[in-house]
Amino acid sequence: MNNIGISDLYSLDKTIAKTIFDNVKYPWQVLPKIKDYIIELGKKLPKEKYNQIDENVWVAKSANIYPSAYIKGPAIIDEGAEIRHCAFIRGNVIVGKNTVVGNSTELKNVILFDNVHVPHYNYVGDSILGYKSHMGAGAVTSNVKSDSTLVVIKDTKTGEKIETKLKKVGAMIGDNVEIGCGAVLNPGTIIGKNTNIYPLSSVRGVILENSIYKNKNEIVKRI
Secondary structure: OOOOOHHHHOOHHHOOOHHHHOOOOOHHHHHHHHHHHHHHHHHHOOOOOEEEEEOOEEEEOOOEEOOOOEEOOOEEEOOOOEEOOOOEEOOOEEEOOOOEEEEOOEEEEEEEOOOOEEEEOOEEEEEEEOOOOEEOOOOEEOOEOOOOOOOEEEOOOOOOEEEOOOOEOOEEEOOOOEEOOOOEEOOOEEEOOOOEEOOOOEEOOEEOOOEEEEEOOEEEEOO
16 A cells, blocks of 8 residues: 555654654554653753643743633644634644644644644544645544444555554645545545645545545546
8 A cells, every 4th residue: 555654644854743653654553642742742842932831731932822722731832833713622732833723623632743724613633634734614534433443544446454453543634735625534534745635525545645636536646
């Protein structure tokens, strides 16, 4: 199965969480590690750049946090990030440099690389969003199957399957991916770098890099 490894999807120099991916083959394998990683990393953050505002919550002094936002630890909000009105950060969250978490957006057990935008009414759970990826208004990740069985990563072209051994896996979104408004990314979706997903799409499986996803029967290469 191609294009689902960490180096295929992500520029690791674009996240404060680079070392969480050490000795890991697939990105979803870090999901159970996020909580403990944040706690250990937070203790090492330089006090001249970060404030600890609550138990296991570290916020860069240059970040802009709106008064109505809610942040539950463990969480790290990196430099230049903006957490807007009524954002709901539920814990086990790393928000990268210059990232925007918008109004009424909910995050849970996620890593957002630098310069990610989830600016309007997004739910992102048990997911990893790569550098400069963007989710349009109302786009969401679905992280639990309707029958509550363990998530399997499926290559929609070859039929190959990888058992994640996890009940909750949202989406692994590569660098520079654009998710259209109202799209739903089903459990275990992998989206390669530089790919565009059309608005209102229901996406599942592995979508290769440099693609335009119009629907499950029409996926074309970007020119």
